[in-house]
Amino acid sequence: xxxxxxxxxxxxxxxxxxxxxxxxxxxxxxxxxxxxxxxxxxxxxxxxxxxxxxxxxxxxxxxxxxxxxxxxxxxxxxxxxxxxxxxxxxxxxxxxxxxxxxxxxxxxxxxxxxxxxxxxxxxxxxxxxxxxxxxxxxxxxxxxxxxxxxxxxxxxxxxxxxxxxxxxxxxxxxxxxxxxxxxxxxxxxxxxxxxxxxxxxxxxxxxxxxxxxxxxxxxxxxxxxx
Amino acid sequence: xxxxxxxxxxxxxxxxxxxxxxxxxxxxxxxxxxxxxxxxxxxxxxxxxxxxxxxxxxxxxxxxxxxxxxxxxxxxxxxxxxxxxxxxxxxxxxxxxxxxxxxxxxxxxxxxxxxxxxxxxxxxxxxxxxxxxxxxxxxxxxxxxxxxxxxxxxxxxxxxxxxxxxxxxxxxxxxxxxxxxxxxxxxxxxxxxxxxxxxxxxxxxxxxxxxxxxxxxxxxxxxxxxxxxxxxxxxxxxxxxxxxxxxxxxxxxxxxxxxxxxxxxxxxxxxxxxxxxxxxxxxxxxxxxxxxxxxxxxxxxxxxxxxxxxxxxxxxxxxxxxxxxxxxxxxxxxxx
Ligand SMILES: Nc1ncnc2c1ncn2[C@@H]1O[C@H](COP(=O)(O)OP(=O)(O)OP(=O)(O)O)[C@@H](O)[C@H]1O
Ligand SMILES: [Mg+2]
Numbered sequence: 001x002x003x004x005x006x007x008x009x010x011x012x013x014x015x016x017x018x019x020x021x022x023x024x025x026x027x028x029x030x031x032x033x034x035x036x037x038x039x040x041x042x043x044x045x046x047x048x049x050x051x052x053x054x055x056x057x058x059x060x061x062x063x064x065x066x067x068x069x070x071x072x073x074x075x076x077x078x079x080x081x082x083x084x085x086x087x088x089x090x091x092x093x094x095x096x097x098x099x100x101x102x103x104x105x106x107x108x109x110x111x112x113x114x115x116x117x118x119x120x121x122x123x124x125x126x127x128x129x130x131x132x133x134x135x136x137x138x139x140x141x142x143x144x145x146x147x148x149x150x151x152x153x154x155x156x157x158x159x160x161x162x163x164x165x166x167x168x169x170x171x172x173x174x175x176x177x178x179x180x181x182x183x184x185x186x187x188x189x190x191x192x193x194x195x196x197x198x199x200x201x202x203x204x205x206x207x208x209x210x211x212x213x214x215x216x217x218x219x220x221x222x223x224x225x226x
Numbered sequence: 227x228x229x230x231x232x233x234x235x236x237x238x239x240x241x242x243x244x245x246x247x248x249x250x251x252x253x254x255x256x257x258x259x260x261x262x263x264x265x266x267x268x269x270x271x272x273x274x275x276x277x278x279x280x281x282x283x284x285x286x287x288x289x290x291x292x293x294x295x296x297x298x299x300x301x302x303x304x305x306x307x308x309x310x311x312x313x314x315x316x317x318x319x320x321x322x323x324x325x326x327x328x329x330x331x332x333x334x335x336x337x338x339x340x341x342x343x344x345x346x347x348x349x350x351x352x353x354x355x356x357x358x359x360x361x362x363x364x365x366x367x368x369x370x371x372x373x374x375x376x377x378x379x380x381x382x383x384x385x386x387x388x389x390x391x392x393x394x395x396x397x398x399x400x401x402x403x404x405x406x407x408x409x410x411x412x413x414x415x416x417x418x419x420x421x422x423x424x425x426x427x428x429x430x431x432x433x434x435x436x437x438x439x440x441x442x443x444x445x446x447x448x449x450x451x452x453x454x455x456x457x458x459x460x461x462x463x464x465x466x467x468x469x470x471x472x473x474x475x476x477x478x479x480x481x482x483x484x485x486x487x488x489x490x491x492x493x494x495x496x497x498x499x500x501x502x503x504x505x506x507x508x509x510x511x512x513x514x515x516x517x518x519x520x521x522x523x524x525x526x527x528x529x530x531x532x533x534x535x536x537x538x539x540x541x542x543x544x545x546x547x548x549x550x551x552x553x554x555x556x557x558x559x560x561x562x
Pocket of ligand 2: 041042043162
């Protein structure tokens with residue numbers, strides 16, 4: 001569950017990136033986050049991932065007030081999230097397997113469990129046969145899917161994606177979105193930032209629309225699980 | 227593309243799964259958690275060594291700087307230690323000569339010699355009467371005629387005192403002072419002053435070595451710190467990504483700290499080898515030198531204990547250097 005309550009974010013040197021944004025995304029729901037370039041999409045996701053802090057307002061994730069999460073608790077909180085980056089954020093000197101395993105290594109899983117989960121995640125994105133390759137030897141779409149496998153391998157309750165299809169052609173973009181829908185069907189709350197309007201239209205999920213830091217309307221988005 | 231995600235299998239319910247994972251984490255015993263923790267560290271230790279091995283040239287350069295910094299003071303110290311052992315043997319060759327007053331009669335001199343003989347510091351006393359000294363001098367010096375021209379024997383009676391083996395320089399010195407203040411004694415002389423000067427010099431050298439060692443140790447800290455700093459800079463992306471997916475600072479620190487330890491251990495090992503080779507090289511000339519003095523002294527190397535100390539010292543310095551760099555530079559890297 002993601003809840004924003006009158007959240008304003010002002011960068012030190014800048015006008016407001018987000019102005020009094022309020023919305024609620026129910027547990028197990030999936031929504032898009034759209035808006036022009038500079039509208040504040042990335043900023044909103046960064047606030048959830050505790051990369052940035054709000055200037056005003058309150059953010060609640062899975063019933064946790066983010067203002068109270070500080071210091072080393074930040075790391076533990078982030079393990080609940082799955083984050084997919086636009087530029088995939090893979091480590092180029094590690095194999096696909098090692099990249100996907102990283103969240104589990106960080107969380108201190110045992111070796112056998114790690115192998116099992118990584119294989120399951122790679123199987124889900126259809127890349128099991130590439131596990132021993134280095135990311136550079138994969139296509140852009142495949143790299144993006146490795147990034148998605150890494151984001152979901154630790155079974156997050158919330159999955160954030162910042163323009164995950166930015167570098168992909170329409171066909172691959174649709175594949176990636178279908179992957180997200182599949183995770184959503186098993187109960188993961190998903191928020192995808194994108195300005196690919198065509199893609200949003202072709203899928204049946206609500207969209208939060210940002211315009212110069214303001215949400216078009218205060219939105220209550222239902223839970224897809226209901 | 228049909229990954230198997232659409233399957234509504236119950237074990238794919240993330241929330242119940244999350245709960246069961248948590249429950250499992252709570253029920254695994256302390257022993258299991260300890261071994262998982264140990265395995266994690268072991269993995270990091272091997273992993274950080276692997277990283278070093280992948281850049282062998284850079285690794286060897288850093289290890290080389292550490293090795294030189296450790297080998298120099300260690301080698302000097304070993305040399306000094308040998309010199310001290312050798313001169314310690316000389317100390318036992320020290321002699322005290324008492325030149326007695328001219329007007330002392332032989333019986334008095336003999337009684338005095340007996341008294342000295344009974345002192346605990348003294349091993350043996352040889353009495354050389356003035357007549358005998360003169361006779362000997364006449365025979366060996368070739369000044370016989372000149373001496374005949376003298377009315378009186380100009381030489382005093384001499385007591386030559388051999389201190390007991392193991393009596394320290396300080397006590398011998400005290401002995402010389404006490405005996406020198408006696409009425410019967412004209413002059414008390416310790417044939418050891420040059421040795422004392424040597425000891426004093428060795429003391430100065432020892433202090434100098436200590437200062438050099440401290441400075442070079444600081445150098446090691448800076449060298450390791452700088453290497454680790456570059457390491458951190460090169461892995462900025464990896465650090466950012468790791469932080470974003472929930473790595474604690476401790477987790478990110480760990481491979482760098484172990485990296486520092488590896489650099490230090492490697493440097494210590496090379497230093498050990500360098501010092502051993504150096505001792506091997508100078509062993510021959512030392513053998514020749516001591517042969518001249520008929521002493522057959524066996525040069526003492528670092529030994530196993532000394533070598534292990536070098537390793538440990540290197541490892542500790544490497545860890546400290548890494549810690550300094552990590553503390554300063556990791557905090558500065560945050561995802562944006
Ligand atoms: N670190 C920062 N410091 C100062 N200003 C920033 C910072 N990050 C973002 N901004 C500003 O905040 C506003 C929102 O930026 P944000 O990155 O959230 O936009 P976005 O919707 O993700 O855009 P895009 O679609 O181009 O990625 C922009 O005006 C941007 O210039
Ligand atoms: Mg953006």
